[in-house]
Each structure stands twice: as structure tokens, then as C-alpha cells.
Amino acid sequence: MIKRAVRAGNITIGGGSAISVQSMTNTDTADINSTIKQLNALKNAGCDIARIAVRDAVDVEACKTYIDKFDMPLVADIQFDYRLAVACADIGFAKVRFNPGNTSSSGVRELVAACKANGCPVRIGINGGSLEKDIKAKYGGITADGLAESAIRTIRLLERESFSDIVISVKASDVRLTVDAYTKLDKLCGYPLHLGITESGAGQDAIVKSAAGIGSLLLDGIGDTIRVSLTGDPVREVEVGRSILHAVGLDKNYVEVVSCPTCARCFYDLESLVTRCRAITENVRKPLKIAIMGCVVNGPGEASDADVGIAGGKDKAVLFRKGSVIRTMPVKEAEETFLKLVEELIVE
Numbered sequence: 001m002i003k004r005a006v007r008a009g010n011i012t013i014g015g016g017s018a019i020s021v022q023s024m025t026n027t028d029t030a031d032i033n034s035t036i037k038q039l040n041a042l043k044n045a046g047c048d049i050a051r052i053a054v055r056d057a058v059d060v061e062a063c064k065t066y067i068d069k070f071d072m073p074l075v076a077d078i079q080f081d082y083r084l085a086v087a088c089a090d091i092g093f094a095k096v097r098f099n100p101g102n103t104s105s106s107g108v109r110e111l112v113a114a115c116k117a118n119g120c121p122v123r124i125g126i127n128g129g130s131l132e133k134d135i136k137a138k139y140g141g142i143t144a145d146g147l148a149e150s151a152i153r154t155i156r157l158l159e160r161e162s163f164s165d166i167v168i169s170v171k172a173s174d175v176r177l178t179v180d181a182y183t184k185l186d187k188l189c190g191y192p193l194h195l196g197i198t199e200s201g202a203g204q205d206a207i208v209k210s211a212a213g214i215g216s217l218l219l220d221g222i223g224d225t226i227r228v229s230l231t232g233d234p235v236r237e238v239e240v241g242r243s244i245l246h247a248v249g250l251d252k253n254y255v256e257v258v259s260c261p262t263c264a265r266c267f268y269d270l271e272s273l274v275t276r277c278r279a280i281t282e283n284v285r286k287p288l289k290i291a292i293m294g295c296v297v298n299g300p301g302e303a304s305d306a307d308v309g310i311a312g313g314k315d316k317a318v319l320f321r322k323g324s325v326i327r328t329m330p331v332k333e334a335e336e337t338f339l340k341l342v343e344e345l346i347v348e
């Protein structure tokens with residue numbers, strides 16, 4: 001279902017808006033230069049919203065020095081102390097991530113007052129690892145029903161104070177559990193959903209876990225903003241997040257390079273041509289489809305919707321547009337002409 005629109009700075013989450021990609025800095029927040037450097041790297045990689053862990057008053061002071069200079073919305077990630085969340089709303093963070101589950105009613109009231117005064121939404125982050133004891137006992141452990149119930153219970157704490165600028169997540173590190181929890185929650189609440197597989201790890205397995213979980217939810221129309229959690233440089237999280245949006249067709253503003261897996265019918269170095277083509281196109285934000293195919297027999301037909309393509313033969317290769325052959329040339333010449341055509345399309 002289309003969720004309520006929640007504004008975080010210049011980005012709208014929910015309300016049918018484009019799915020935003022989030023990440024989180026892993027520098028020392030008090031180290032202003034390193035954090036700004038990483039925020040810029042995240043922005044350049046295509047990050048829409050960046051989160052920063054704010055641990056104490058020193059971190060608040062550090063963030064204060066640049067918070068109003070970034071056009072990318074910044075989110076304060078707060079654990080336990082609502083007063084830090086209040087301070088972050090007051091200094092201009094675009095959103096705070098805070099779970100008011102263990103906060104006194106007066107604390108929740110104070111937080112809501114600060115968020116209302118500053119137009120600052122709250123993201124409630126329910127995690128499998130910190131699920132309430134009574135809910136765990138009720139469901140016999142960490143379950144999708146339990147995660148959804150915890151989310152609804154926490155939402156009510158803010159609704160009681162007439163606050164509805166809420167984004168919600170129900171993350172676990174198990175893909176099936178996470179997908180089931182979001183699917184249940186999607187039916188139960190109208191607030192935008194922040195998707196992620198928490199603590200998914202590092203490397204290829206972690207990327208596949210995130211792609212499987214986040215991707216399957218997005219394909220079912222569930223989710224309004226995503227964060228891929230990976231151990232290591234957060235820029236990679238943004239790259240993977242964008243790739244997930246590309247794969248599920250929710251971000252078409254990029255150059256898709258399709259290439260065949262090759263087989264005995266391929267007689268040229270297709271892989272190195274793919275590498276050269278990707279180097280030219282990887283940071284281009286333009287909806288284009290480029291095809292690099294191994295053979296003339298199947299290539300143009302298999303990539304009939306490509307804006308431009310090449311298919312190799314024994315000595316010659318063909319260049320094609322939208323499935324129709326436009327030129328036949330010796331392979332080496334065809335490769336260079338193809339790359340020139342790609343460059344022309346990019347700047348057109």
C-alpha cells in the first residue's frame with residue numbers, strides 16, 4: 001500500500017516517492033574532517049540520506065558545525081538517551097533514529113515536542129536482537145509476528161502524543177524472518193518502511209543476502225527507503241543499494257550493460273570489452289541499455305531493445321541498434337567504433 005509521505009530534509013520517504021538509498025558513516029563522529037569526507041564520498045556514490053551515530057554531547061557539537069551545510073539529509077542515530085535525540089532535532093538533523101520503547105512518557109513527550117518544533121521525523125528501528133522480553137516469551141523467540149507487534153507497540157507511544165512523522169524498520173539478520181516481518185507490518189501500518197537486513201556481514205554472501213531480502217520485498221511493492229548493511233566502507237552499501245534498485249526496475253536512470261555469458265560461438269575477447277564499456281558508463285545517470293553479445297546468430301535478437309550493441313563473429317563483428325544491424329566491420333575496428341557510439345550516446 002502507498003504509505004504516508006514523510007519528509008526528511010529535501011527527500012520524501014513514502015507517499016509513492018522514489019525509493020531512497022541510505023547509508024551510515026563509520027568514522028568517529030567527533031572527527032569532523034573524516035566524517036565530512038565520508039559523507040561527501042557517500043553523496044558522490046549516490047547516497048540519498050546518510051546516518052551518523054551520535055553518542056554524546058561531544059558528537060552533537062561536532063555535527064552542529066556542518067549540519068546546515070549539507071544538502072543531503074542527515075539522520076542522527078541515537079541509542080537509549082532521548083535527550084540526545086532532542087538535541088539532534090534541535091540542531092537541525094533531518095531525521096532521528098530512536099526507539100522510544102524504553103523511554104519514560106515525559107521523555108517521549110519532550111522528544112515529540114522537539115521533533116514537531118523542528119519538522120524532524122523519527123525512524124523507529126526494531127531489531128530482532130533487542131526484541132522485548134514479553135514479546136519473545138509470547139511468540140517463543142524472535143518471530144515475524146513478534147517483530148511486527150513490537151513495531152506497532154512502539155508506534156503507539158508516538159501516536160499517543162499525536163505524532164505521525166514516523167518511518168519504521170523491523171530488521172533481523174535472517175532473510176526469511178525479515179521478509180516475513182516486513183510483509184506483516186506492511187499490512188498493519190500506513191507509515192513508510194525502511195528496509196534492510198541487519199548485520200548481514202561482509203563480502204559476496206552479505207550482498208546476496210541483502211539483495212534477496214530487500215529485492216524480494218521491493219518486487220512485492222513493499223518498502224520506501226533502503227539501507228544495505230555491509231561490514232566495511234559504507235560507499236559499497238550505496239553502490240549495492242543502487243544496484244538493487246536497478247535490478248528491480250525502480251531506478252532506471254543508469255546505463256545498463258547487458259552481456260552474454262559467452263560460449264563456444266564467441267570468437268572475440270568479450271570480457272575485456274565489457275570491462276572497458278563499464279568503465280565509461282558506470283557513473284552515468286542516464287537511462288540507456290548497451291549490449292555486448294558473443295555471436296551474430298543470437299546476439300542482436302537477444303538484445304533487441306538495446307540502444308546500441310555489438311555482436312562478434314569469427315573475423316568481423318556487427319554493430320546494431322534496437323536489434324537491427326547497422327554496420328559490419330573487422331572485430332578490432334568494430335570494438336573501437338562501438339565504444340565511440342557509447343560515448344556519443346552518453347553525452348547526447
Ligand code: SF4
Pocket residue numbers: 260261262263264265266293294295296298299302
Ligand atoms: S550470444 Fe552467442 S556467444 Fe553469447 S551465449 Fe548466446 S549463443 Fe553463446
